[in-house]
Amino acid sequence: MKKLLAGLVAVVTLSVVILIAQAQRHVVTSHSVVINAPVKEVWDFLSDNRHAKGWSVIFDHIRPLESSPVAEGQIGALRRCFRNDNEEGFFWDERTLTAEPYKRRTLRTYNVSNTSWELFERFQFTAYQLYEDLGNGTTRLTFEGDLDDHTKYSVFEHFVFWVSQFEGERVFRLNLENIKAMIEQKDAFERPHPWEPHSPFDA
Numbered sequence: 208m209k210k211l212l213a214g215l216v217a218v219v220t221l222s223v224v225i226l227i228a229q230a231q232r233h234v235v236t237s238h239s240v241v242i243n244a245p246v247k248e249v250w251d252f253l254s255d256n257r258h259a260k261g262w263s264v265i266f267d268h269i270r271p272l273e274s275s276p277v278a279e280g281q282i283g284a285l286r287r288c289f290r291n292d293n294e295e296g297f298f299w300d301e302r303t304l305t306a307e308p309y310k311r312r313t314l315r316t317y318n319v320s321n322t323s324w325e326l327f328e329r330f331q332f333t334a335y336q337l338y339e340d341l342g343n344g345t346t347r348l349t350f351e352g353d354l355d356d357h358t359k360y361s362v363f364e365h366f367v368f369w370v371s372q373f374e375g376e377r378v379f380r381l382n383l384e385n386i387k388a389m390i391e392q393k394d395a396f397e398r399p400h401p402w403e404p405h406s407p408f409d410a
Contacts, residue, residue, distance in 0.1 A: 236372045238379035239349040244390045246309045246340040249348055252390055253312070253336060254280040259288075261396070262385035264403050265378055267292045272300065282306050290406065297321050297408055301334070312336040315355060322408040326367060331355040348386065350379040374407070 242249055252258055256279060259269040266288040271278075275285035282303050290297035298320055305313040316332040337349040352375055354360060354368055381400040389396050 236352040236375040236379065237349060238376050238383060239347055240383040240387050242346050242348055242387045242390055243344065244346060245344050246338050246346040249346045249390060250309050250338055256286055258389065261389050261398065262382055264381045264400050265406060266290055267402060280306065296410060309338055311338065321410050323410050324408060327408060348383060350383060
């Protein structure tokens with residue numbers, strides 16, 4: 208019996224060590240979709256915040272902040288992502304860090320607020336939109352997400368972020384499939400994935 212317990216303890220300890228080591232790796236959440244549309248059309252579509260209401264499964268809408276020093280889509284532009292139509296509850300802000308038309312857009316997510324989990328509100332993220340012209344009027348669109356600076360987070364915080372990648376990839380996949388449908392179907396758009404009324408981060 209003692210040998211069995213010792214074996215179980217050893218297995219659990221080894222599993223924890225592996226998980227912690229895995230969590231400290233430089234992990235990036237990533238998902239891609241191929242859209243039957245030219246890269247310029249895909250870029251212009253995502254440059255318009257108003258479209259988010261049709262494709263985001265987490266946020267009801269996104270709008271530019273009045274304090275934004277530049278116009279929507281430009282480097283330094285500020286916007287807020289609202290979970291609910293009434294703009295109450297969970298939200299976060301985003302700042303455009305880079306914008307290379309038809310190639311890449313980088314956003315910093317910060318000021319995560321009104322969630323069910325205080326630890327999550329301490330995180331800042333870097334979000335990437337990658338555009339690849341595949342020719343023949345098709346585009347590969349990739350969403351990626353990462354912590355803004357891995358050096359400022361504890362081992363436990365890295366572990367939490369690593370675990371959350373599974374949810375992040377799920378949301379990326381659903382959002383990208385909605386975007387693909389919106390661009391390809393246009394006025395005949397039928398949304399594959401609805402806005403989700405329940406989120407693990409709702410306060």
